[in-house]
Amino acid sequence: MLAEQLARVKEMKAGQDWLDYGVIKPIIIGVVGGDGIGPIISQHAHHILAFLLDDEVKSGKVQFNVIEGLTIENRAKVMKAIPDDVLAELKASHVILKGPTTTPKKGDPWPNIESANVAMRKELDLFANVRPVKVPEQGIDWMFFRENTEGAYALGSNGINVTDDLAIDFTVTTAQGAERIIRLAFDYAKKTGINKLTIVTKANVVKTTDGRFLDVAREVAKDYPEVEWDDWYIDIMTAKLVDPKRRTQFRVMALPNLYGDILTDEAAEFQGGVGTAGSANIGKRYGMFEAIHGSAPRMVKEGRLEYADPSSLIRAASMMLNHLGFTDRGKKLEMALDICGNFEQKLVVTGRPTGAKGSELCDYIMETIQDPNLEKRWQDYQPKTKAA
Ligand code: IPM
Ligand code: MG
Numbered sequence: 444m445l446a447e448q449l450a451r452v453k454e455m456k457a458g459q460d461w462l463d464y465g466v467i468k469p470i471i472i473g474v475v476g477g478d479g480i481g482p483i484i485s486q487h488a489h490h491i492l493a494f495l496l497d498d499e500v501k502s503g504k505v506q507f508n509v510i511e512g513l514t515i516e517n518r519a520k521v522m523k524a525i526p527d528d529v530l531a532e533l534k535a536s537h538v539i540l541k542g543p544t545t546t547p548k549k550g551d552p553w554p555n556i557e558s559a560n561v562a563m564r565k566e567l568d569l570f571a572n573v574r575p576v577k578v579p580e581q582g583i584d585w586m587f588f589r590e591n592t593e594g595a596y597a598l599g600s601n602g603i604n605v606t607d608d609l610a611i612d613f614t615v616t617t618a619q620g621a622e623r624i625i626r627l628a629f630d631y632a633k634k635t636g637i638n639k640l641t642i643v644t645k646a647n648v649v650k651t652t653d654g655r656f657l658d659v660a661r662e663v664a665k666d667y668p669e670v671e672w673d674d675w676y677i678d679i680m681t682a683k684l685v686d687p688k689r690r691t692q693f694r695v696m697a698l699p700n701l702y703g704d705i706l707t708d709e710a711a712e713f714q715g716g717v718g719t720a721g722s723a724n725i726g727k728r729y730g731m732f733e734a735i736h737g738s739a740p741r742m743v744k745e746g747r748l749e750y751a752d753p754s755s756l757i758r759a760a761s762m763m764l765n766h767l768g769f770t771d772r773g774k775k776l777e778m779a780l781d782i783c784g785n786f787e788q789k790l791v792v793t794g795r796p797t798g799a800k801g802s803e804l805c806d807y808i809m810e811t812i813q814d815p816n817l818e819k820r821w822q823d824y825q826p827k828t829k830a831a
Contacts, residue, residue: 444601448615451592455619459727462537464767469506470499472763473536475513475529477559479738480751481542487753487805488540488760494809495764495772508536515545519553524562533567538730538763542756543738557600560733564591569724569731570620571627572703573762576710576720579826582691585710586637588628589703591724593620594652596700616652616699621659627725628697629667642674643698643706656699677702684709711735718794719784721758723766730766732759742794752792753801754784757808778821779811786824 464470474489476482489507499505510532517526525533533539544560547553563569572589595614602612625642632640642660644653657674664672675683677698683689684706698706711720717736724731734755742751758780764773783789783804790799790807799807814820 444598444613448597448617452617452619455617455623461727464537467537468504470504470538470767471506471508471536473508473510473533473539475510475533475539475541477513477542477544477738478515479543479545479740479743480748481544481738483748484734484751484753484756484801485540485542487801488756490805491757491776491808491812492540492760492763495776495812496769499769508532510536510539513541513544513559515547515553518544518556518559519547522554522556524557524559525566530566533563534729536729538732538767539563540756540760540763541731541733543734543736545738545740555600561596561599563731564724565597567724567726567729567731568592569726569729571624571723571725572700572707573723573725574703574707574710574720574735575762576707576714578713579824581687581713582826583713584691585693586631586695587703587707587710588624588631588695588697589707590620590624590656590698590700591703592700593617594700594702614649614652614701616655618655618659621656622663625656625660625663625697626666628695629663629670629672632670632695633667637694638670639692639694640670640672641680641693641696642672643677643680643696643702644674645677645702646674647676653699660697677706681706681709684713707735715785717755718752718792719754719758721755721760721762723759723762725766730763732756732763732766734759747795749800749802750792750794750796750798751801752794753805754780754792757805775812775817776808778817779808782811782817782821782824783807786821 476485512529546558570592572591574587576585593615597615598613646653646657711717720735722735761773761776
């Protein structure tokens with residue numbers, strides 16, 4: 444275990460440059476369906492992406508590659524979080540649109556293999572989990588930078604049952620791992636002019652690893668004198684997200700893996716639930732874009748597949764467009780999602796036959812994207828800033 448983590452440190456130290464999508468041709472977008480509601484919602488998101496990138500596909504700049512086989516049945520058969528042939532295809536892509544995958548837990552009919560998400564984040568070194576949450580009418584505008592390859596997740600499947608009575612898990616912070624996520628968050632705060640950043644840890648108790656995360660933040664902050672930063676403990680931070688007076692003051696957050704997992708679910712709830720929030724998993728070589736919710740096996744069991752909400756994955760698709768530099772299309776898709784999902788809501792997906800089908804929402808979004816008045820329609824819903 445230690446050797447593996449030290450090898451990671453060595454690799455991170457060696458560094459690697461960010462890919463320049465401007466010069467890559469074709470950019471290969473892998474599309475992975477996953478389990479449960481995954482295949483159907485990823486079809487919807489793929490459909491919208493293909494429409495928006497039609498010119499690029501025709502010119503050979505972009506190529507889609509649908510990757511089969513990342514299913515719990517297959518993974519259980521080969522006893523791997525990601526089967527080798529699937530991993531090879533993932534690695535042949537530049538970016539990946541990924542439907543949710545089943546994560547087996549104790550007591551499930553599946554063997555206790557590692558989560559495909561967690562494995563993919565580690566395999567492709569997707570160190571930054573970037574999750575925006577916005578509720579303009581409440582003044583909420585948050586951007587979370589969740590560390591994605593370390594913390595309690597690094598060795599999450601390597602805990603030890605020392606005796607029948609003693610179980611031990613491990614958590615990992617490396618100086619390099621902390622630095623790259625914290626730097627990305629500071630860069631973002633600076634580049635956007637937000638110039639405000641909050642580091643979240645439990646460094647008062649988890650002194651060594653969280654303590655290190657905070658120490659690294661202190662060092663990195665010196666390179667960003669224009670960014671005002673503070674640090675909060677995860678418990679009070681979780682509470683303060685519910686405080687309407689305080690929560691609007693948070694803007695950019697950087698935090699270790701597990702705290703980021705929990706806090707972003709809470710945050711997404713203000714915006715309409717995890718079904719509405721997208722998630723970008725970014726590394727220097729690869730990017731993976733996914734919903735922040737799971738595969739919803741209950742919906743499949745109860746025959747509600749076609750009522751599954753594709754919004755979260757479509758939101759992730761807009762983040763992919765921005766990441767690849769197709770920011771005009773990314774912005775359009777974001778505006779259409781805001782209009783259809785938050786403002787106008789001509790139809791609402793509830794996950795049940797009482798609401799609209801995912802395909803109907805998808806059509807509604809497609810129509811909205813093509814509206815020449817899209818931007819004006821979106822602007823009309825923005826809270827008016829009070830005149831001074
Ligand atoms: C998420 C999910 C995953 C995580 C699960 C499915 C392993 O909750 O993307 O937030 O814990 O990271
Ligand atoms: Mg989560």
